Amino acid sequence: IDQEGWNLIGNPYVCSIDWDSIPVADKTAIDDAIWIWNATAGNYGLYVGGTGGIGTNDVGADIASSQSFWVHANDLNPQLTISEDAKSEADPRFVKSIEDKTNLKLRLESDENLYFDEAIVAWRNDATSQLDGKDGGKLYSTVSDAPSISFVQDSAFLSLNSLSVFMQYGSLPMQVLAGETGNHRISVMEMNNMANLPCLILEDIVLDSLIDLHQDTTYAFFHSVLYTGERFVLHVGQFYNGNQWERCSYVPNADYQEELTLGMDDLEASDIILYPNPVSNRLFVEMSDKISTTPVRIELLSITGAVLRSKSFSGNTNLNVGDLSAGVYLLRFINGKGDVILKKFVKN
Known part of the structure; x- marks a missing residue:
């Protein structure tokens, strides 16, 4: 490691120490973070103080006895004081319970090989949405065939991008580097306290693809070692309407179940039949006799929650979907009482 400010030190005690138990005042002129080598991953793991025990590549707040770790100086005369109070009874070989935090780990x-890398976006009360001390910089591996993933903030590459809890929408560029050319996967490893966060969408700029991470937790793609740009963007609280990104309300469709019924009294899933499904051109909507005279609003949604078109009708109807790209879509039915049904269909 030849970057300025990097210092390799070790845990001097015969037991583990807890990085979060070391007061910030004892971390003079250094980042509140540690980097530890993970040979299995072929990458360094990162933990940033106050993150709640969650780090990348199996690194957390606990540092094993005699474990070497890197710290980064950010000013002159850096100093780290590790007192007896920092000793931990936890064994870092075991998973430590974490605090109630909001974060996403990818x-x-x-x-091509067994190496891996991880990156985290976390929401904190004490963080800003700009580059600050709550972020964790990327320490690149010296293993040439290990992959690398990081967020990009103000031209800095981050293994952990901490955001203000007040940031409910935005776009986070990502750098994804292949160690070897071939098939790759980005997977959601942890998604904590994010069920109500609307629209969490991974955009593949190269393939012009949008992946709803609330529903598809793994995205497979081919990647070359020659591509070093920012191929991916994580969009939070936004959807693409065909022209621009807008704030959205997330439409759940867990496990791609055939239909979801939410708060329905008079409107029931069995009252509506879609055919053919899958469909190539015209999709027919057949209503049961019970609701054949009830005015209903129908909305055609993309799988990312964008409303593509809508209409109101009574009785049976049909939709021309021949112009849609192949993929999965939703129809949302709403009656005058506000009862809602979601139906899924597949466009060939």
């Missing part, structure tokens, strides 16, 4: 792997 892992990058390939079919």
